[in-house]
Amino acid sequence: DAGVIQSPRHEVTEMGQEVTLRCKPISGHDYLFWYRQTMMRGLELLIYFNNNVPIDDSGMPEDRFSAKMPNASFSTLKIQPSEPRDSAVYFCASAGVGTGELFFGEGSRLTVL
């Protein structure tokens, strides 16, 4: 398995633009997580899914952020409109049930100018 695949790896955009980050989890994993990493706040859980259903989105900072998981092999995190304070590395991770281990992708580094 190729692991968790995220795209794009780097995104530079201007304030107000829509940003879509994509994730392909490891096949067979039931859980998918979106994290945001910054120097100031560390790793923050934004939202997670179990069997494609959102379970906890309490970490989503505001309505500008939305996430979907239309099927077991694909998820998106969308920011609309983007703001400079959204600049961060966004990680997707997946896990199998009862393993206690998250497998992270290599991240999408977002810069909003």
Next chain:
Amino acid sequence: QQQVKQSPQSLIVQKGGISIINCAYENTAFDYFPWYQQFPGKGPALLIAIRPDVSEKKEGRFTISFNKSAKQFSLHIMDSQPGDSATYFCAAISNFGNEKLTFGTGTRLTIIP
């Protein structure tokens, strides 16, 4: 509310020395405590983990010490090597099986020759 407190924020250790990173938690429902290692430009990856029914777990040069009564756990890296230079995150899961991790704030470890 930060549920897992990690210290120090950064640590410099000489090659061959012992690196020690500490974490404390508040939620007594936590029942699984993993440590993740992150290299620059990569996502975090599971390093070692412990359940609260044991006080110590060792894997090679890496050891977790766990003190349930004090609600503290720590990572010890023996004979630290330059290749160990990375950011380390402690984490905790409550109700093992739901895979939702609460991360500490991270420790940037640098091993100098």
